[in-house]
Amino acid sequence: MKLELRGVTKRFGSFTANDRISLTVEPGEIHALLGENGAGKSTLMNTIYGLYSPDEGEILLDDQGVSFNGPGDAVDAGIGMVHQHFMLIPVFTVTESVALGYEPTRAAGIMDMAQARAKVLEISARFGFDVDPDARIEDLPVGAQQRVEIIKALSRDAKVLILDEPTAVLTPQETDELITIMGQLRDSGTSIVFITHKLREVRAVADRITVIRRGAVVGETSPQSTETELAGLMVGREVNLTTAKEPADPGEVCFEVRGLTVLNSADKVVVDHVDFQMRRGEILVIAGVDGNGQSELAQTVLGLRTPVAGSILLDDKDLAPLSVKQRLAAGLGFVPEDRSTDGVIGAFTITENYVLDMYDRPPYAGGPGNVALRLPVMREAAQTQAERFDVRMGGVDDPISTLSGGNQQKVVLAREMSRDLRLFVASQPTRGLDVGSIEFVHRTIIEERDKGTPCLIVSTELDEALNLADRIAVMYRGRIVGIVPASTSRDVLGLMMAGVPADEAQAQAATHHTVLAEADEQAEAEENK
């Protein structure tokens, strides 16, 4: 089915999320929609899916104008959507999940599970999805859950399939399987809209690429464009995708984690006998798919969680008896994973956020027992640091919620790096940031490393790990699968992220390349020419 948008505009109040967007998705085409976080991709897709109605412009399916009053209409018209966060009920079986919302019934309204099950099996067989119709959703790995979502869309005869950031939660190998599935769907005539901000994937799978920036289409291009070209188009200026850095000059061992075991609130082991050492002046990235214990590890280092076993030593001192405040005072810099919940207080001013973990000691506090805030000192420090970190803002007395995510993160970094650090820990430091801010954050972390601070970075983005790390530790189900040098190939890391030990991963990767890795090699070859 051909999907066409003509001049679609969507406004929220005075803010234009989509500005006269026109694009055409031909039948049997994978059309990538590329744009940064907040460029308006998801708004556009929600408009197509009937969740929003456009303020202007029209949507055409096979040259027929359509208007949807809700997702139900869109589904009836043959549009399927797989959301970034799956819309599945954990305790349902695959069959129940697929049937949900259009349950086939026999006489007297009794659900015909057999028919639903047959449908799942049929679609599953047609595309070679390896999905057990009787498995419960919560027991399935993420990749399989995603396939259930795809089956669900296909079972309603979707001719246009929208995939919203489908690779965000997948390992490289799972991504590879998804790419194969997308190829099959295309060959069977389904049109696919593939929303992403990852350049490599776009080049590997898309037939055509539409780039949107700040709500408007800024270009349509072919997958032959280089990554640098695509990034430039996406951001609106030239960008460096890799941050230049000198090789690390590691000093003595100064941070050590021994046999650390942590339980979550449901008493499940989330960090499982983790051991590693770090030297001064090196960056160790903890890589892995989200939810494998990395966040909990970082929180335990800060003291937000109490381990059930093991110890954390900073400069040969056990951190166990220290509170969060004492650890911060002892020279720990911490950038939390979820900026808006843990990193900043939205209603506080930039100044207040800047001193959030230093407000009660000189020079920001004064008087007997440091009871009084010294506002002028706070404000001046915030102003100076904001300039140094290039925070784009109205003034330091504005609430931080008025800043973009990237600028908020700069304030967090400025705060954490304004002290003399003995250890710097950052969880997902660039999540949700635009390319420009990512560059800046990476550069700042490398500068901190060059000052001799050991930097422990948790990242689920393989690109970030490769770009930033001196060494990479891969975590899987709470354990460290292996610690490898930063020169390790993506394929090997991908296998390790799925739990394959390092040497075995090496052996496996040597005999098999993923689509993305091949695309990479090709790109490299082209650029070297």
Next chain:
Amino acid sequence: MSASGSQQGMTPAPKPEQQSPWAEAEGRLSRVLRELGQTSWLVTVLAVVVALVVGAVLILAANRDVQASLSYFFAQPTGFLETSFQVLREAYSSLFRGAVFDWQAPSAARSIRPLTETMVYSVPLILAGLGIAIGFRSGMLNIGGQGQIILGATSAGFLGYALSMPVGLHVLLALAGGILGGAIWGGIAGVLKARTGANEVIVTIMLNNIAIYLLAWLLQQEWYKQTGSNQPLSSSVDESAQLFSLLGSGFRLHAGFLIAILATLGVWWLLERSTLGFEFRAIGENPEAARTAGINVPKATALVLVIAGGLAGLGGAAHVLGTEYRLAGGVAGTLGFDAITVALLGRSKPLGTFLAGLLLGGLRAGGVLMQAQTGTPIDIVLVLQAVIVLMIAAPPLVRAIFFLPHADGRPRIRTRRSRRTAKGAAPTGSTTERELQTSGAPSAGSRSTGPSGTQASGTGPNDTQPPSTTTQEPGK
């Protein structure tokens, strides 16, 4: 082959950690509190206006003359209107004369007496209201003002008549006892919340009842009331423990009003200028971020309720030592609940709370004269209060009534300018939609509008919505 690798290796979906329904409800509660604290001054004023209008309708409905004039409405509609106007003018003017300035009074002293009466009524309201406001700012809904006032009054009163001490010292000791009584009562809820996560709303409500019956029991104990009669009424506070009169005999205004002023300044300093207040506001706005920044959230939580209780206890003490002099079962009246109204109306700001305390005190003082002179029941005052709370608790209602723009907080007039600012300010390249959406709107003008000048954070109209709801791509 890669398939086999990933099959065995794929991880289960990261599940969000289980939250108890309580925790969820708490989250919602603190969000509500935040939004209440950020209601604009305009909404507050309009809430009072709406309350006066509703009050007017009720006054008319209850008035015999108006009812009579309605019966011949079609024959003589002007009669109805004239009567209504007459009745309303009398009711509200006597309310004003009873609360602020009585131009019909025989002497100058008598004519300003209403204002001093308003101040007298407002003392406990302001002090307890400040305590409630501190709770609001720290994300806690302290319903326990009533119990804390009672404990404050109980302790201060007892110290006031049971001991005999030199003049200055006695009153100070009695006040300190009042603070301590309230602080312990608030502290119980605080420690329970900090230690066990017990919901402060439920605990403080229960403590209110315990306080009421504790006082009732004490008033039957001879060692406590020291009167020698069977009446559930305590002995009278010694003169050495009474708050001295500010304007001499003929006026009831006492030093408690000075204490209220000092407390207002003190609370302002605490919230806006002290490190402890910084912690309070931080845990009120975002306890997760506060915890990550090393703030001891349980300790701060307990301290908030100790201080809130202490202020309410001080209010109770001032009420007994300055106005009532005796303890009776109903000594606190509905002060504890009115204090919640005061804090809401004052938008949880110290100066706002002070002014709101005066307003409610004025309604109380004026209501007395209104009832005496026009026969309008003083209960109307309660209705006014209730409508004010209702309006403040539901800003969308006020906006709907007055056709105000919607609550992303941008007043209609400013919309055009803010859009331009947003575009102009947007740096090329790295601007996300969120920035576009929100920048420019919280202009300096709107932030500094609070006449109190006390707001340091989270008070711009732009903040009415938490940032998460303004995220760029809704619908996820």
